[in-house]
Amino acid sequence: MPGPTAVLDIVALRSFVAVADCGGFHRAAEHLVVSQSAVSQHVRRLEKTIGRPLVERVGRNSRFTPEGEALVGQARRILAAHDDALRHIGVGDDRESIVLGTTEHAADELLGLVTGALSSVFPDSAVRFRLDRSSRLNDAIERGTLDLAMYIGDIQGADSVSVGALPLTWYAAPGWRRPPPSAPIPLVVIDSPCTIRRRALETLSRNGFKTNVVGEAAYLAGVLNAARAGLGVVLVAGTGGAPEGLERRDDLPPVPPERLHLRTREAADPRLLDIAAEALRTVLVSA
Known part of the structure; x- marks a missing residue:
């Protein structure tokens, strides 16, 4: 210790x-x-x-x-x-900051897209980012410590705008075999509450599959690592290809895309939402 x-x-x-x-x-x-x-x-x-x-x-x-x-x-x-x-004490980057918050889901695909668009319109501002749960991002918007939030799940606040949807896809390690119909599907998921976790469980249950949560992690990286180790299958939100070390599984029920929402803090530059929405609509599917 x-x-x-x-x-x-x-x-x-x-x-x-x-x-x-x-x-x-x-x-x-x-x-x-x-x-x-x-x-x-x-x-x-x-x-x-x-x-x-x-x-x-x-x-x-x-x-x-x-x-x-x-x-x-x-x-x-x-x-x-x-x-x-x-x-606060004026040390470090003295440029005005734009703080962007997003959930981990598809962050590696969407974060660079949005930060690049914001940087091109606000070249004199330092664009910073924060990865967190949807609820905490919205809390930060309410407190005014976050300028723009990209989140999934239930809409928070009347000022939220849906800009498209993220495809949801099943993945597992190469060689992973789906259990026989009488056995539960082993799942690796993010700790509750989590929208993607809920969607995975609801979809399998609705289609008559038993489930068994064999692994949980606080962050997406831990879930993906557990799936790479062959512990179970994982539902991933994203617009790109398979995560490194995983293969797409089309032998499980398809899950409809998950809506992505944008929200800005009170008194934020209105261009923030428009710029982010325009950038995201180039890669998101129609909601």
Whole structure:
């Protein structure tokens, strides 16, 4: 157990969160513009401080341990407080910021699209992003700490706008075999409450399938890692191809696309919503 003088390194925490947000060490390194070995060293530094493993190998892939899953959430809060403190005292990037929030679902496909569109229209502003649950994104919009939110699930606020829908697709590890009709379908899902989790369970139940939640994780990266390990099937929202290490499964009931909503804080520049909506409609399916 870490002693009272244990300190969590901010740089290491940023790399650790990037692993969760980007879905692996390689993509995290590309996002941070550092080497993959540097990201690995940062994670090992955190493990030394915590005194327990945060990431474990599963075949050729890796996934967060329960302690790792817990630390991701805490790390997000630490980094947000750290960055807010610097901005409050005028240290660091002195440009006006546009803070964009989105759920993890399809973030790797949609986030770059929207941030690029916003940066082109607001070249003098620093576009920052935050990944979180839909409910917490809407809470941040209400508090005014988030400028624009992209979220799925139930519509929050009369000012929300639906801009299209994300296709929902079943995936599993190569070689995964669907159980016989009498056996339940093993599912790996994000912790409740989660819209995609609910849609998966409802669709299978409606089509007469038994289900068994064999794995849960707080973040999408953990769910995908569990599916890559062959633990079960996962329902994924996205407009691109299969996640790395997974294959599409068309032998399970199709799930209708999930609507994506946009919402801006009160008094935000009205162009934010229009720019994001225009960018997203180029890749989303009709809702």
